[in-house]
Amino acid sequence: MSRTWVTPGGVHPPENKHQSVTQPIGQLPIPEKLIIPLSQHIGAAATPCVEIGQSVLKGQVIAEATGMVSIPMHAPSSGIVSAIEHRPIAHSSGMLAPCIEITTDGADSWIEHQGISDYEHISPRKLIEMVGNAGISGMGGAGFPSAVKLNPGRQRPIDTLIVNATECEPYITADDSAIRERAGEIVEGIKILSAILDHPHHILIGIEDNKPEAIEALAPHVEGTGISVVVFPTKYPSGGEKQLIYILTGKELPSGKLPADEGVVCINIGTTYAIKRAVIDGEPLISRVTTVTGDAVATPRNYDTLIGTPVSHLLEHSQFDEQAGGRVVMGGPMMGFTLPSADVPIVKTTNCILAPSYAEIPDDEPAQPCIRCGMCAEACPASLLPQQLFWYAQAQEHDRLEAHNLFDCIECGACSYVCPSNIPLVQYYRAAKGEIRQAREEKVKSDHARDRFEFHKERIEQAEREKEAKRAARREATQQAKADHAAATANGSAAAPSKATPTGATPSSSAADIIAAAQARAAAKQASPEDQRAKLERTIASAEQRLKMAEEKLAEAISSDSGKQDQLSAAVENTRQKLEQTKSKLAELAE
Amino acid sequence: MIELIAQNPILAALIALVGLSILFGALLGFAAEKFKVEGDPIVEQIDELLPQTQCGQCGFPGCRPYAESIAGGDDINKCPPGGQSTINAIANLLDVPAPELDAEHGEESEVKTVAYIREDECIGCTKCIQACPVDAILGAAKLMHTVIADECTGCDLCVEPCPVDCIDMLPVAETIADWKWSIPAKPGQMIATDRRGEVSPVAQNEDAA
Numbered sequence: 001m002s003r004t005w006v007t008p009g010g011v012h013p014p015e016n017k018h019q020s021v022t023q024p025i026g027q028l029p030i031p032e033k034l035i036i037p038l039s040q041h042i043g044a045a046a047t048p049c050v051e052i053g054q055s056v057l058k059g060q061v062i063a064e065a066t067g068m069v070s071i072p073m074h075a076p077s078s079g080i081v082s083a084i085e086h087r088p089i090a091h092s093s094g095m096l097a098p099c100i101e102i103t104t105d106g107a108d109s110w111i112e113h114q115g116i117s118d119y120e121h122i123s124p125r126k127l128i129e130m131v132g133n134a135g136i137s138g139m140g141g142a143g144f145p146s147a148v149k150l151n152p153g154r155q156r157p158i159d160t161l162i163v164n165a166t167e168c169e170p171y172i173t174a175d176d177s178a179i180r181e182r183a184g185e186i187v188e189g190i191k192i193l194s195a196i197l198d199h200p201h202h203i204l205i206g207i208e209d210n211k212p213e214a215i216e217a218l219a220p221h222v223e224g225t226g227i228s229v230v231v232f233p234t235k236y237p238s239g240g241e242k243q244l245i246y247i248l249t250g251k252e253l254p255s256g257k258l259p260a261d262e263g264v265v266c267i268n269i270g271t272t273y274a275i276k277r278a279v280i281d282g283e284p285l286i287s288r289v290t291t292v293t294g295d296a297v298a299t300p301r302n303y304d305t306l307i308g309t310p311v312s313h314l315l316e317h318s319q320f321d322e323q324a325g326g327r328v329v330m331g332g333p334m335m336g337f338t339l340p341s342a343d344v345p346i347v348k349t350t351n352c353i354l355a356p357s358y359a360e361i362p363d364d365e366p367a368q369p370c371i372r373c374g375m376c377a378e379a380c381p382a383s384l385l386p387q388q389l390f391w392y393a394q395a396q397e398h399d400r401l402e403a404h405n406l407f408d409c410i411e412c413g414a415c416s417y418v419c420p421s422n423i424p425l426v427q428y429y430r431a432a433k434g435e436i437r438q439a440r441e442e443k444v445k446s447d448h449a450r451d452r453f454e455f456h457k458e459r460i461e462q463a464e465r466e467k468e469a470k471r472a473a474r475r476e477a478t479q480q481a482k483a484d485h486a487a488a489t490a491n492g493s494a495a496a497p498s499k500a501t502p503t504g505a506t507p508s509s510s511a512a513d514i515i516a517a518a519q520a521r522a523a524a525k526q527a528s529p530e531d532q533r534a535k536l537e538r539t540i541a542s543a544e545q546r547l548k549m550a551e552e553k554l555a556e557a558i559s560s561d562s563g564k565q566d567q568l569s570a571a572v573e574n575t576r577q578k579l580e581q582t583k584s585k586l587a588e589l590a591e
Numbered sequence: 592m593i594e595l596i597a598q599n600p601i602l603a604a605l606i607a608l609v610g611l612s613i614l615f616g617a618l619l620g621f622a623a624e625k626f627k628v629e630g631d632p633i634v635e636q637i638d639e640l641l642p643q644t645q646c647g648q649c650g651f652p653g654c655r656p657y658a659e660s661i662a663g664g665d666d667i668n669k670c671p672p673g674g675q676s677t678i679n680a681i682a683n684l685l686d687v688p689a690p691e692l693d694a695e696h697g698e699e700s701e702v703k704t705v706a707y708i709r710e711d712e713c714i715g716c717t718k719c720i721q722a723c724p725v726d727a728i729l730g731a732a733k734l735m736h737t738v739i740a741d742e743c744t745g746c747d748l749c750v751e752p753c754p755v756d757c758i759d760m761l762p763v764a765e766t767i768a769d770w771k772w773s774i775p776a777k778p779g780q781m782i783a784t785d786r787r788g789e790v791s792p793v794a795q796n797e798d799a800a
Contacts, residue, residue: 089767091767092772093767093770095765095767095770097767367775394777428774428775430771431771431772431773431774431775432774434770434772438771441769445643445744446642447643448742449725449742449744450638450655452725452726453643453645453653453654453725456723456724456725457653
């Protein structure tokens with residue numbers, strides 16, 4: 001399996017990796033405040049489960065996972081929750097996002113925790129649960145929750161596990177130094193992964209040939225384990241997921257497909273270390289190795305950094321010279337972004353804090369027009385046509401951008417790096433992707449609005465139709481009653497034509513017509529005998545009530561000898577009569 | 592058979608042609624029934640492009656009636672919520688030049704808005720509920736009403752009927768989730784004639800000389 005394939009494109013920027021590996025991984029004093037953003041990864045943000053003022057222990061869950069693609073957050077050190085509010089986070093927008101702030105007490109006391117050593121005898125499902133509960137998300141790239149990645153489902157059997165130790169971006173040495181010092185634990189983590197994935201046929205550690213010490217450190221640990229360390233020539237960006245899979249297996253991932261669709265799972269080497277800590281030591285992901293480098297810091301070095309440590313704390317302990325460097329970049333020089341302020345916290349994906357001097361990474365020169373030299377197309381590792389994408393992005397031709405596979409762009413920055421006109425190409429692609437995504441969302445929203453509007457219209461129309469039908473029924477009933485009367489008059493019969501007509505009415509008069517019509521309407525309304533009975537029963541009940549009240553009043557009036565006696569007794573009589581009538585009607589109906 | 596054809600070529604040709612025409616006629620008739628297009632597809636396509644706010648600013652009761660009207664030859668620049676991008680898209684679809692937005696029907700607004708009911712002031716008259724084209728207002732007679740912000744299209748049809756003026760159209764704040772990069776400034780123009788309103792360095796030099 002030592003054969004490797006060569007990806008298209010790629011560039012060779014100055015590596016600048018030696019500066020930060022002269023010293024071993026350092027430990028920083030615990031910062032006074034830790035700020036933990038609730039969303040550090042792709043997927044739903046975690047939900048806080050602590051209150052302000054609550055004291056927390058190191059490793060305690062402070063925010064729970066929300067839904068499937070989400071991970072919990074843990075307190076990186078012991079202390080008191082001092083704020084749950086919006087804070088600046090490491091995001092190119094410079095916007096605020098919900099964070100939990102912990103004021104540390106310096107004791108750094110752990111919550112009770114326990115790992116398991118015989119992971120071989122534990123079901124993969126349980127292991128995946130442990131990984132999820134430990135809050136582990138990918139530590140190399142976008143930070144996808146690892147538990148989701150490790151659960152590809154039965155229909156997608158995994159035959160290759162790839163461990164990404166490429167670290168192709170200049171300056172960054174976090175993975176390199178971690179391998180040098182923690183190779184044993186990393187290999188242990190890979191074995192756990194192998195158990196979770198039901199022992200895939202191939203387990204490959206992909207590493208570039210610019211890390212000989214790391215390769216040497218891994219060698220004794222992988223011996224006899226079936227894990228092979230595959231070394232390939234250094235080129236940027238070999239560490240992209242799709243690129244690495246191609247380099248190691250020759251499999252090209254189709255556009256829009258996930259590695260699991262091809263039977264591959266790709267995990268960052270830093271993540272394997274975190275998985276080992278989670279399963280065997282029972283420790284959640286609360287710290288990571290972060291490189292602090294660049295000419296503006298006097299002591300470039302890797303630190304085992306607590307998640308939530310403010311960047312300013314790291315810079316302070318690295319003797320950052322603000323005069324020498326204008327900006328602080330999170331990530332490397334190719335894919336990183338300038339931080340809006342040094343107060344933002346380190347998150348689970350922060351592998352590097354780069355503080356370059358002005359001379360090292362000068363400000364961008366003004367962009368010149370595209371001369372169609374085609375160097376970007378040669379550098380593109382995804383075999384796209386960057387200059388075409390650039391034109392279409394400028395013209396905002398979204399259809400063409402998608403036809404030219406804009407979404408396969410991994411935003412590695414190789415095209416911008418080689419561009420002789422200094423055009424910030426990647427920025428165009430990012431903007432275009434954002435616009436297309438927004439347009440898609442709006443489309444979904446407008447389709448939804450259309451459905452609702454159509455439903456609304458349909459409902460109004462239906463209500464209108466029902467009203468119209470009722471009106472028609474009434475009209476018909478009136479006409480029917482009129483016709484009945486007319487027939488009765490013609491026959492010269494004085495008897496009531498329908499039972500609803502009151503006795504003694506004069507059929508010829510127009511007033512009687514109207515009354516008859518009203519009665520017919522009432523009859524039409526109350527067609528069913530059950531309804532009628534129910535109504536009559538209600539009437540009886542209320543009449544009885546009234547009668548009782550009237551009698552009471554009468555008794556009162558008699559006792560007090562007021563002038564209302566006659567009036568009240570008449571009312572009582574009236575009510576009683578009505579009650580009798582209703583009762584007899586009910587009896588009639590019952591027959 | 593062949594002899595018969597050879598002897599009566601005209602008759603044979605006639606029979607053949609009539610036979611063919613009956614066959615194709617039957618085929619076309621069958622196809623017309625089988626692959627019948629329901630409704631007017633161009634109306635559907637235009638309706639797809641309209642923003643579905645159902646605001647009625649175009650003078651039609653909803654987006655679909657306006658789409659039908661456009662298909663009937665109406666102007667395509669009457670939709671302020673869609674703005675210039677919608678006009679361009681419809682112009683592209685219909686293969687006509689894209690006009691500017693007709694100011695008579697309103698102005699294109701940069702920020703999206705949603706209705707917000709100041710609940711303390713609501714008297715529960717249900718007038719806004721009746722006005723809402725997408726049933727995004729919740730409430731009952733004499734009870735406080737509220738807007739389901741996710742369903743609101745920002746058409747502002749509910750604002751006018753409110754007797755106590757307790758509905759505001761609030762701009763939707765951008766969140767970190769829907770933030771996006773902006774297109775960088777255009778690269779500098781290297782060719783002098785491309786730069787309008789700017790004196791080229793060559794011309795400046797000549798002036799100096």
